[in-house]
Amino acid sequence: MLLFQDFQPLALVATTPTGAQRLQPLCQTSGASLWVPESLNIEQAQNYTGSLKDHIASLWHHHRAFVFCLATGAVVRLIAPLLEDKSRDPAVVVVDEQGKFVISLCSGHQGKAEQLARMIALQLGATPVLTGASAGLGLPGVDILGVPFGWQRGEGDWTGVSAAVARGERVEVMQEAGSTLWQHHLPQGHPFQFGFPKYSATESEIIESQEQPQNPKSHPPLPPLMKGGSQNPNLMPKAKIWISPTQRRFSPESDFPEVQWHPRVLWVGIGCERGTSRALIETAIEQVCQQHHLAESAIAGIATIDIKADEVGLIEVCRERNWPLCIFPADILRGVNVPNPSAVVDKEVGTPSVAEAAAIFAAQSPALLVPKQIFRSPRQNPQGAVTVAIAQSEREYTGRTGQLLLVGTGPGQLDQITPAAQTAISRADVVIGYSLYIDLIAPLLRPGQIVEALPITQERQRAERAIELAQWGLTVAVVSSGDCGIYGMAGLVLEELRAKGWDGKVPGVQVFPGITALQSAASRVGAPLMHDFCAISLSDLLTPWEMIEKRLIAAAQADFVTALYNPRSRTRTEQIATARAIFLKYRKPMTPVALVRSAYRQDEQITLTTLEKLLDAPIDMLTTVLIGNESTGTHGDWMITPRGYLGFESESTGRNSPKSDRQPDG
Structure with a gap:
């Protein structure tokens, strides 16, 4: 669900x-x-x-x-x-x-x-x-471009811009705020042309007849031009997308379609007298935004001092607009440098600034976009006064509860991935995994997804990146081959969450199991796991070799069918030989062994051998080794471990039958 x-x-x-x-x-x-x-x-x-x-x-x-x-x-x-x-x-x-x-x-x-x-x-x-035209082009729809990041759609000719994209025409993108992740995950040949924001009285987006917005914020450099974009002046754009907290007004007579997305990057600091009405607070915010040409839909939330946590007017405004109300104690606000401190405010509440300091602290910004302005009620009753200041954050507020979808993709073939796991991958805003696994699930990916493939040795970086994006509010699928909870990423992600003080709820976590490597390997050679079995990884990168040896000895002594993961790498070659030597102390040399490399993939290799001849066959990190127990045998190309169904005499018939008190099988 x-x-x-x-x-x-x-x-x-x-x-x-x-x-x-x-x-x-x-x-x-x-x-x-x-x-x-x-x-x-x-x-x-x-x-x-x-x-x-x-x-x-x-x-x-x-x-x-x-x-x-x-x-x-x-x-x-x-x-x-x-x-x-x-x-x-x-x-x-x-x-x-x-x-x-x-x-x-x-x-x-x-x-x-x-x-x-x-x-x-x-x-x-x-x-x-x-x-939809954008789906055929492998592009995110213009009208849903900012949805994962919580952006709000502004005014503009959305149909006109979408039509330009569908025709493959150049569409200029002026991004002044918000995440640029989407820019780095576009297909080759996309129509977007990234430029730098320009403010000109001759453009159709003139704002209330002004040549440029007041107090424009400096803009970070845009990412390099993507493949498919162009800076050739002869290739003139046919449409434009603005991504900005600025409120633009487009001429209705213009035949040049433009639209605007508003990332929620504005934090509004509020100070107010006790009992100030909701109407006055709303009016003050509206007037400040109009004066400075800022979109109210770009507001991330309200910030104030903790003694205003129960201010009815503030609570009502936030509830109505679905804005978070962030409160900070006076000692935190006192430490924020502001341009307009007040000794009167300091004497009253213990900090020289409420509105300016709260806005700066909430936005984690070194400066204000709009210094404080004071608004008073024009009527004697009800009385009230509001101070408003605005700061702009680098990262937008998504307004979403992030999710981590920990997905096992099985051996890699699409038909070996559960429908739930496939759906999780398709639904996610972001897909993170080892590059090989990302390549294997490529048909499940959809236009607009952020796909980040990291090298095989960067498991912790993958986990940290996934948590970072989920805590921001995105839905992140972390993919592992086999089952994500068996030598996969699920355990690492949960460990990292626990270390970061996770409350167990936010971000949400769901685990999607997959067919394990030992299961897929076993299915290619028959039924070697029909009796008790265990799995041991021979990699000593995270587990001391002395501990691995103890486990190998215990498994060999207990006659477990044993699956060996990570048996040999380019630099780690002796462990598999040691494991073989240990098992030869407790198992017969002719004990069946299966070596399955890249099960269900195009380069699959299957070798049935014996414990004695185990090292004669090629083995690497993509190989799963299955060592049989004392009753495991082979029949043709099949490896079989009897469960005992044919090994017990029935008292009533004298024929072979299973025990009546056995546990049901899977």
């Missing part, structure tokens, strides 16, 4: 038994409600009465997404009267009754129907049908 939380509440709709059967598995995996007519007796389904058209109308404004298993034409006729605006309409997805196709029908970008279609297709083993 965590995977589909962005689409809750989610309604599934079917009118036939076949359609209901097709959608039923999604109830458990997505947490959705399945609606069927009362004439159908379907478990885990809710019945609607009357016409389906009326029922959908009753659900429409209370759900974020609908999945229909109906004819596409029927769905179109059902929802047509309900459609209002793509920025408000719920996502609508259609699944055919055979479960072969999942169609993104309505609100593909802003409603995330395209993403939902991908996720459901992975759950059902179907093909997603995405008709």
Whole structure:
């Protein structure tokens, strides 16, 4: 259900038994409600009465997404009267009754129907049908570009800019604030041209007839021009995207389409008299933003002194605007250098500044964007006064609770990855992993995702990076081959979280198991793990070799079928020889051994040998070694460890039968 939380509440709709059967598995995996007519007796389904058209109308404004298993034409006729605006309409997805196709029908970008279609297709083993132009180009939609970072959409000709992208025309991007991560993960041949912000009275984005905004903040250098972009003056852009806290006004007569995204980078420091009304606080913020040409939608939150934590007006403003209220004690604010300290304020609350100091501290900025301004109520009753200051942070506030999706991808083939794991990878804002594993899951990646591949030796850096992005508010999938909790990244990520004082809740964590290396290796040679077994890594990078030797001796003595991970590297060659010598003390030389390298991959190699001849075969870090126990045998190309089913006499029949008190098997 965590995977589909962005689409809750989610309604599934079917009118036939076949359609209901097709959608039923999604109830458990997505947490959705399945609606069927009362004439159908379907478990885990809710019945609607009357016409389906009326029922959908009753659900429409209370759900974020609908999945229909109906004819596409029927769905179109059902929802047509309900459609209002793509920025408000719920996502609508259609699944055919055979479960072969999942169609993104309505609100593909802003409603995330395209993403939902991908996720459901992975759950059902179907093909997603995405008709949006940006999806075909491998690009994030212009109108959802800033969603992962919590940016707010501003004014502009969104249809015009999106059309320019679809035509492959140059689109100039002027990014003055917010994360540039998205710029570094665009496909080759993209149409975006990155430039530096310019303010000119001749441009269509003139702000309230002013030539330039007051108090413009200095802008950090933009990243290098991406492949596909161009600085050739002859290649003139046909559209423009502004990414800025500045509120621009575009000329409605212009045939040059422009849009603006507003990263939430503005922290508003507030000081106020006790009992100041919400209306006065809102008016003060609005006027300051207008005077300095700042977008209110770029506000990250409100910052103030802790004695104002119960100020009713402030609480109401933050609740209404969905702004966080950050409070700081006087001794913290006292240590902040401000341009306009006040002895009166210092005497009253214990710090020479509230609004300016709180804004600077919340934004972690060395300077103010807007120095403090004081506003008083024009009426005697109610009385009140507000002081407002604004600082701009380097990193935007996302307003999202981050998530860590710890994913096991199994041996690497897509059909060996669980549907839940595939869906987690597709859904994530960021995918982090070893470069080889990223290459193996490339077909699961979608346009707009941030994909960071780090070398095999940088496991801790991967974990720290994933936690950093999740704490910021992004959904991060950390991929490991095999099972992420067995010699994978899950343990390391959880260790790092614990070391950082994690409360166990934020960021959220979900683990998606995968087929382990020992399981995939065993499946290629038969059934060598049918009895008790263990796994031991021969890598001594993190475990002392003396401890590994103790485990090898114990496993050999106890007659465990043993899987050896990381048996040999270029610099670590003696450990596998030592392991063989230990096992030869307790096992017969003819004990079957399987060497499986890169199971289920194109360069797969399988060798059945014996403990005595173990070192005659090639072994490296991609090899899993399976050493049988005293009863393991081979039959043709198969390795079999008997469980004992055929080894016990039945008292009633005299025939072989398993023990009646055995544990059920998997």
